[in-house]
Amino acid sequence: MENGYILEMHDVVKVFPGVRALDGVNLLVRPGKVHVICGENGAGKSTLMKVINGTHPADEGKMIYKGKEIGPHTIQDTMNMGIAMIYQELNPVLEMTIAENVYLGREPKKGAFVDFTKLYQDTQELLDRLNIPYNAHQKMRELSIAGHQLIEIAKAISMNASVIIMDEPSSAIGDEEIEVLFQQIFALKEQGVAILYITHKMDEIFRIADEITIIRDGKWIESGPASDYDANKLVARMVGREITNVFPKEHDIPIGEVVLEVKNLTQSKEDGGRFENISFQLRKGEILGFAGLVGAGRSEVMRAIFGLDPLTSGEVFIEGKKVEIRNTSDAIREGIAMVSEDRKGYGLVLGRNIRDNISLVNLKDFAKNGLIDDKKIIERSNEMVDLLNIKIANLDVQAGTLSGGNQQKVVLAKWLIGNVKVMILDEPTRGIDVGAKSEIHRLMCRFARQGMAVIMISSELPEILGMSDRVVVMQEGVINGILDRSEATQESIMKLATRGKNRE
Amino acid sequence: MNKSEKKFNFGEFYGKWGTLMILVVIAVLSALFVPNFVKPRNLINVLLQNAVVAMLAFSATFVIILGHINVAYGSELAFIGCISCLVMNSVQASMSPVVAALLSLMVAVVVGMVIGSINGYVITKFNIPAFIMTLAVTTIARGGALLLTNGTPVAGMDDAFNWFGQGYIGPIPTSVIIMIVLFVVAWVLLNKTCFGRHIYAVGGNENAAVASGINSKKVVKRAFLLDGIFTGIAALVFMARQASGTPAGGLQYEFDAITAVVVGGTSLSGGSGNVVGTIIGAIIVGIINNVQNLLHINTYWQQVVKGLVILIAVIIDVVTKRAAAKVKK
Numbered sequence: 001m002e003n004g005y006i007l008e009m010h011d012v013v014k015v016f017p018g019v020r021a022l023d024g025v026n027l028l029v030r031p032g033k034v035h036v037i038c039g040e041n042g043a044g045k046s047t048l049m050k051v052i053n054g055t056h057p058a059d060e061g062k063m064i065y066k067g068k069e070i071g072p073h074t075i076q077d078t079m080n081m082g083i084a085m086i087y088q089e090l091n092p093v094l095e096m097t098i099a100e101n102v103y104l105g106r107e108p109k110k111g112a113f114v115d116f117t118k119l120y121q122d123t124q125e126l127l128d129r130l131n132i133p134y135n136a137h138q139k140m141r142e143l144s145i146a147g148h149q150l151i152e153i154a155k156a157i158s159m160n161a162s163v164i165i166m167d168e169p170s171s172a173i174g175d176e177e178i179e180v181l182f183q184q185i186f187a188l189k190e191q192g193v194a195i196l197y198i199t200h201k202m203d204e205i206f207r208i209a210d211e212i213t214i215i216r217d218g219k220w221i222e223s224g225p226a227s228d229y230d231a232n233k234l235v236a237r238m239v240g241r242e243i244t245n246v247f248p249k250e251h252d253i254p255i256g257e258v259v260l261e262v263k264n265l266t267q268s269k270e271d272g273g274r275f276e277n278i279s280f281q282l283r284k285g286e287i288l289g290f291a292g293l294v295g296a297g298r299s300e301v302m303r304a305i306f307g308l309d310p311l312t313s314g315e316v317f318i319e320g321k322k323v324e325i326r327n328t329s330d331a332i333r334e335g336i337a338m339v340s341e342d343r344k345g346y347g348l349v350l351g352r353n354i355r356d357n358i359s360l361v362n363l364k365d366f367a368k369n370g371l372i373d374d375k376k377i378i379e380r381s382n383e384m385v386d387l388l389n390i391k392i393a394n395l396d397v398q399a400g401t402l403s404g405g406n407q408q409k410v411v412l413a414k415w416l417i418g419n420v421k422v423m424i425l426d427e428p429t430r431g432i433d434v435g436a437k438s439e440i441h442r443l444m445c446r447f448a449r450q451g452m453a454v455i456m457i458s459s460e461l462p463e464i465l466g467m468s469d470r471v472v473v474m475q476e477g478v479i480n481g482i483l484d485r486s487e488a489t490q491e492s493i494m495k496l497a498t499r500g501k502n503r504e
Numbered sequence: 505m506n507k508s509e510k511k512f513n514f515g516e517f518y519g520k521w522g523t524l525m526i527l528v529v530i531a532v533l534s535a536l537f538v539p540n541f542v543k544p545r546n547l548i549n550v551l552l553q554n555a556v557v558a559m560l561a562f563s564a565t566f567v568i569i570l571g572h573i574n575v576a577y578g579s580e581l582a583f584i585g586c587i588s589c590l591v592m593n594s595v596q597a598s599m600s601p602v603v604a605a606l607l608s609l610m611v612a613v614v615v616g617m618v619i620g621s622i623n624g625y626v627i628t629k630f631n632i633p634a635f636i637m638t639l640a641v642t643t644i645a646r647g648g649a650l651l652l653t654n655g656t657p658v659a660g661m662d663d664a665f666n667w668f669g670q671g672y673i674g675p676i677p678t679s680v681i682i683m684i685v686l687f688v689v690a691w692v693l694l695n696k697t698c699f700g701r702h703i704y705a706v707g708g709n710e711n712a713a714v715a716s717g718i719n720s721k722k723v724v725k726r727a728f729l730l731d732g733i734f735t736g737i738a739a740l741v742f743m744a745r746q747a748s749g750t751p752a753g754g755l756q757y758e759f760d761a762i763t764a765v766v767v768g769g770t771s772l773s774g775g776s777g778n779v780v781g782t783i784i785g786a787i788i789v790g791i792i793n794n795v796q797n798l799l800h801i802n803t804y805w806q807q808v809v810k811g812l813v814i815l816i817a818v819i820i821d822v823v824t825k826r827a828a829a830k831v832k833k
Contacts (some may be wrong), residue, residue: 132760332717346715349708351775359703363698371696
């Protein structure tokens with residue numbers, strides 16, 4: 001620790017099948033400082049944190065903690081050493097009290113029994129010391145998500161943590177609760193605790209960061225004191241890569257009249273509360289990109305337009321006519337199709353064969369007097385297999401056995417045998433290899449050329465820039481801006497996506 | 505990928521032919537070692553004794569593919585059956601017995617539909633596990649049957665009524681004919697209609713089905729409605745066969761029906777299965793019962809054997825599925 005660092009990571013490499021998630025990352029953390037890790041979606045921030053806390057063992061590289069090199073370690077080891085992690089998604093036991101949650105799995109004992117007196121005493125002392133205004137006997141269920149986070153912090157302190165990792169702690173809580181969280185962070189700094197903090201919000205970064213480390217595509221880019229940066233510089237460093245390997249949209253596709261228009265779509269708290277005042281137009285032949293950070297509410301807007309989730313207020317117009325969409329079959333009747341980001345969860349019935357999956361949406365069209373004409377299904381399915389170049393042995397193969405790219409094409413085929421006016425694609429190329437990816441991009445251009453209007457949600461900026469005619473940028477459930485192709489750059493999109501609600 | 509597809513996969517092979525193989529093995533063993541088994545009279549008996557179970561098992565197949573279950577068949581048989589007997593007794597004097605018998609059949613079907621709709625409605629509306637709902641119905645329907653009859657069997661129905669359970673059309677028992685008709689109906693519904701395809705989709709992946717525009721709750725409700733209709737018909741046949749409306753009858757029929765479905769290769773976790781397997785499963789269960797009777801095996805032991813049969817069938821389903829999944833990887 002002579003060099004002043006409590007935790008050092010040197011040249012860390014982590015390989016997952018098919019990707020180098022971390023490729024030579026360095027990180028130097030000082031006690032009593034807030035160190036913010038910046039990077040785009042998928043840059044490797046969370047992976048790095050999980051390597052530190054022992055969820056994923058590193059493939060290469062060195063970890064030095066309090067001056068000692070740490071070999072392969074487990075979560076249990078790091079917890080004992082004083083490294084605590086507060087996850088993006090908390091999993092408290094809601095029916096148990098605060099005290100029981102804080103000491104879960106390490107309850108004080110008296111003989112064979114839990115020493116409840118000590119359990120509640122210790123917890124209450126801890127809460128008081130941290131100025132957390134709760135009673136140790138309260139059930140977790142009574143607390144807000146911010147409350148759960150505070151308890152999680154208390155738990156970390158109770159383990160004498162000297163490094164606390166926080167993975168997007170502010171993504172699920174409101175502005176006032178963020179203040180409470182920040183007060184705790186400032187107090188922890190005073191006590192010499194090092195905080196590793198992941199966030200996408202610019203305003204937060206500049207409020208709490210002492211030091212910043214930027215990673216991009218799994219590679220370490222640079223580290224430095226926060227005072228060296230401003231929002232422009234930070235964004236430029238986060239996205240500064242060359243765009244390669246993306247099939248660009250063909251620009252001679254004619255753009256026609258408005259097909260879909262939504263006005264002031266809002267989902268209130270009772271219905272999920274994931275977005276408000278969403279308005280945009282979509283034209284024939286157009287590909288409208290939806291950019292934003294993970295959790296910005298893009299998928300939720302589309303799920304509501306498609307009738308999967310409730311819409312509290314707002315209007316939807318198809319070809320100028322107002323429509324009511326209460327469920328998915330209403331949406332399909334109006335010519336809306338949606339390819340979900342969760343291919344296995346919402347796209348396919350994995351245990352059924354290809355033709356059953358392809359015919360699922362438009363089954364009625366294959367029925368004569370109530371009886372299904374399997375010959376017709378096979379005929380149409382074969383057409384689709386040829387058209388989309390789906391690589392399968394035959395139509396009786398189970399959907400679950402196909403590769404990601406072929407599964408995605410089966411999902412597309414399912415919609416294309418019907419009459420689609422608006423095709424919503426949510427992360428259409430996620431988890432798909434490069435070859436199949438550009439095939440899907442080519443198909444999207446073909447849909448547009450045939451007069452379909454296409455919405456594409458993507459968390460990959462190169463894909464957004466390559467394919468979109470216009471780009472809608474969302475953050476925290478609102479549209480921060482709509483950019484024309486000519487204005488859209490990695491920088492302009494990232495700036496809008498991380499602007500923060502309070503900024504103009 | 506193509507290579508692994510050509511490799512022999514026991515899980516896949518068993519899924520397709522396993523039930524039939526078991527039937528053949530059991531039938532051959534029984535023919536060789538059990539006296540009187542192959543006599544035509546006995547074989548007809550196997551079908552006759554299992555016609556009611558098979559009818560229940562057909563609609564249970566729909567419910568189980570959806571990932572639901574009905575454990576109330578036994579009491580539903582008693583409740584619906586007693587009502588149709590009471591109806592028969594009160595109208596047979598005032599009209600031609602054949603018309604009266606058809607009227608009681610209609611009543612059985614309607615009462616079955618009502619019970620099925622209530623099952624489907626409560627399960628989908630309140631998101632209650634089907635097991636709990638039908639467990640409640642088990643007691644409610646049994647109590648209802650005992651109330652209606654004051655706990656004593658209803659007797660005195662005209663032969664026109666009893667024909668459904670005891671009569672013959674040519675050389676074949678009426679109940680077996682009814683079973684075959686219901687089998688054909690179930691097969692067509694499950695394999696050739698949108699309803700049937702939707703059953704597989706909802707049972708296989710409800711989210712994907714809903715995202716494809718399918719109203720999954722409606723599918724579940726319709727399946728329970730169908731279940732009620734089949735149960736109603738089975739109830740009439742059941743009472744007609746013994747020429748008596750027994751409010752305490754039908755015990756353990758749910759067990760035999762579910763066993764037939766599972767032995768027939770339909771997975772209790774939903775998404776896969778078919779009625780062809782179910783009819784074979786029903787015959788297998790029938791033969792096992794029949795052989796034990798022929799060999800004069802103690803009825804207490806017979807119960808133990810029954811339990812073991814369903815247990816083994818479920819274990820085979822889980823294990824072969826796991827094996828199939830492994831080969832895919």
